[in-house]
Amino acid sequence: MLTKRIIPCLDIKNGRTVKGINFLNLIDAGDPVELAKIYANEGADELVFLDISATEEKRKTLLDLVERVAQQVNIPFTVGGGISSVEDVELLLKSGADKVSINSSAVKNPDLINQLSDKFGSQCVVVAIDAKQIDGKWKVHLVGGKVATEMDLFDWAKEVEQRGAGEILFTSMDNDGTKNGFANEALAQLSNLVNIPIIASGGAGNTQHFIDCFKESNADATLAASVFHFKEIEINQLKNELRKNNISVRI
């Protein structure tokens, strides 16, 4: 039986992890590769690396990092952040990334989704969507949530599926950072609407939130950052709890 996935997200700036400083045994706590190996050993099912570097010379640093991760980590990983062209993706995949995640660039140029899925296959194209509710309607936001658009979350989700996205990574900005749980209602609606896997993001604060998300939303995976980085939740313990609650996970 296909299991539900637990995905830690690592924020990367200039080749270093931004969070994740609570791992005491690390020789270099800022080294994303060290952190990735720990997560893999703790039972993470995949990893997401989100590059938040601002500079232009970041690309080379990021590619070096991707190659080091691919060399040393034996589970799949996705790379996102600032990807805007077929060439960007080609370099990342050639360096050993399994999937890429695109966000604002897909909104600005929706045809990029078609181009990527035609060239590399939909299995490696994750479209990340950030949205929040404005007057009761879920509206897509860009540039890390800073810029609002008129686009409806569900319309956009349907469109990215039709254009060849292999997965949707939905972050609820209303929930992100609150530690009050995932946006289960919107996730359930998304999961009913499209026939590709949905990764839930934003709002994880405790183990019960993951249980609720899988039970109420039918999401295929949950993504979280700080609860894992600050060791508030350990992945193997989380998975034991999920299994006790009859949620199928890999242990």
Added chain:
Amino acid sequence: MKLVIIDYGAGNTKSVQFALNRLGVAAILTKNIEEIRSADKVIFPGVGHANAAMGKITEAGLEELIPCLKQPVLGVCLGMQLMCKFSEEGNTKGLGIFDLEVKKFGTENKIPQIGWNTIFDLKSELLSDLNENEYMYFVHSYYVPKSEFTIATANYGLNYSAALQKNNFYGCQFHPEKSGDKGELILKNFLNI
């Protein structure tokens, strides 16, 4: 031992190479016919669209070579599917090593299947020392039905072939190079065949 990964432009060759490196084995990436023919073992990876990948195999002049190889050959993911005679994906004619047709999953499932699924009914030296119901990482929209060549089964709405074998030809629908320690064990088994 000379280990070759067929590098025809549609494979996750680097991931496979890195996984082998973690096992302490160096592999050559090549599409050169003589290099492939003279290898002790051959890995045939593949990701993306069946039709595009098959086109690249033909372009590289490999469509006649691969089915004639005598050494152990391991097809991974799309590589395994292309070893079959036909795929519904783009109505693609495959290499015909396995007299099987690759079909698309029904829409009662989310497509692609992405994630960790169990494999069972294991029956090959490729899978020795592996427990029943071990988890492997799968990413695919098309599947090979169960047949006399099935050496491992998985379930996604229906039972299908997670791995195949016919003589010296082996195939894994999942990605052993991305399936943690257990996946690496399968690669190790392949190296020991």
